[in-house]
Amino acid sequence: MEAMADDTSPFGAARTLTLPGPLALDGGASLAPLDFAYETYGELNEDKSNAILICHALTLDQFVASAHPLTGKPGWWTRMVGEGKPIDPARHFVICINVLGSCMGSSGPASEAEDGQPYAMRFPVITIRDMVRAQAMLLDRLGIETLAAVIGGSMGGMQVLEWAACYPERVKSAIAIATAARHSAQNIAFHEVGRQAIMADPNWHGGDYYANGDAPTKGLAVARMAAHITYLSEEGLTEKFGRRLQARDSKSFGFDADFQIESYLRHQGISFVDRFDANSYLYITRAMDYFDLAEEHGGLLANAFAGTRTRFCMISFDSDWLYPTAEARIIVRALNAAGAEVSFVELSSPFGHDAFLLDVPELNATVDGFLRAGEGA
């Protein structure tokens, strides 16, 4: 990307910045200093009116449209971000910041505390709002006052809603995809299984495993496998795998991965642990479980958006059973009650929750149209 040409600029690939803080957290603690790792694509225009903030999901990161430094894989949203895509560095200044609590360069449980040791479980429990406030601090430092758009799917969509609620004057357009305004009992249940799987791994050691050779990779892999099922639809799984056997003609009558779905899940689990920190998984799932935008606003979701002038676009997928369309409708009703400008579309896709990351042409068309309408206004 062009912005990489000047390595002394705060804009470009693999940028990091440390701010003194402190950041007052919802849980009562405060955090200082704060490390940020982020990627930018494109150039901030003269009047700083073309910035788009992309908020990433639970296990994703700032590498939206650049190769992941650990896996070497291309960015996770090259379908949405790039030349001729709805979010185009030729037109937009794009920024994505590794969320607070994560493990790709921003402050998280693996970061050094004051005593020079990793925080581990001494890292304070954070919320989606804390993540957003931290992002706002970084944007302040970068001189970005207003965002043409904030966009994200899943936990990214929660941050979008939180941005619109916390900083309505800074968000011109908000695009929340495959998300919810609060975690349901079933959502919490799946996360709790993942956390218990990690904590059951004796290598977890109460979170103090960084100095050891062994991280709780087995527990983390199980957590990832359980979560991964929720990212896919039953129909999608049936279509992709069905009961097909993996590299064999008949059942082994043993406990190998006989079925393709077993082999796929094991691969998802094993490959995940190479790029993600188990403690970060605990902290970020906790932040999602704690998320309840209505609760933060006196129990009424519409209050979160009172008087807003932000344009909203809500997108759900018909096969997403993690954050089903019913959750999007709750948000849309609250936005309507608040008198907000809101577009809402349920898209059809066989991919389940993961649809926001996959090839769904209508998703691109929707985002493109919504962004262009905002730019023309």
Place this chain on the structure above:
Amino acid sequence: MEAMADDTSPFGAARTLTLPGPLALDGGASLAPLDFAYETYGELNEDKSNAILICHALTLDQFVASAHPLTGKPGWWTRMVGEGKPIDPARHFVICINVLGSCMGSSGPASEAEDGQPYAMRFPVITIRDMVRAQAMLLDRLGIETLAAVIGGSMGGMQVLEWAACYPERVKSAIAIATAARHSAQNIAFHEVGRQAIMADPNWHGGDYYANGDAPTKGLAVARMAAHITYLSEEGLTEKFGRRLQARDSKSFGFDADFQIESYLRHQGISFVDRFDANSYLYITRAMDYFDLAEEHGGLLANAFAGTRTRFCMISFDSDWLYPTAEARIIVRALNAAGAEVSFVELSSPFGHDAFLLDVPELNATVDGFLRAGEGA
């Protein structure tokens, strides 16, 4: 129960029997001898025409209507079996046999092999059909040729279908509840997560933990937690738990069980390990994943029921997402194609898959009506 009066009878509570076998298994191995643990209620009538076989689900057992010897809890189907219930020991001779591979007295991985040591993972991988063939061997020994009915929910329903397919002449009526004729990719995926959780527990030791003090209880608890989510509906969870906090007024900003759903799941996991063997969990989930009744009959499910004179009753629940109504319809269509007599009803219940164990009056009414119609015929 009356039948307990004569402890030398093969009928009554806490009965066990060992048969010499061998039982030829679908996987090619054979098993000998075979231990059976079972419960009976009521008396076999003169012409042996009133026997009802109840087939139990994955983690359940033969204690249908008698207290569980380990937990002291009442039988798991006292809503269905008892005085004035659809299955009534005053009218029926009721038998439930602990399935092959389980851990409540029938042969399973915890049983002694020829060398006097527990089989552990040397126990052969079994199928639902193997379980049913074993049950038939025991019924032969008990002199029960014909069953007035075979009934069961979930994995019990799979056995019901298998009974009707293997021994059509022995089954007068078959009642399969909340079940499927084959495991879907998503079903297999959830089981695989559970197995991986068990195998990730270092106390599992490749299955050889019986002589150690420590069983893989943490892994088994995680497996149970993941499975338990699939037994409940999203609506049911929301109604029962929502986002309510557990014994506190506000979030702890920590990793305790803040939410009631977390506390509930942890309890489900912890209490399960006191009554179930981890290796049995591996073997029985494997049997369920392998289950594909159509595959056993040349790929056409209707072939499984060709020429049958068994009366069938299929029952599904609208909130069951583990074995949804669509799976029941597949079976009903196959039964119709085979010219079988079949009643089918989808019942409404908020409880999800677990509805077959819970208070659903229409379930009792359906089973009662179906059984009485068969008895009147």
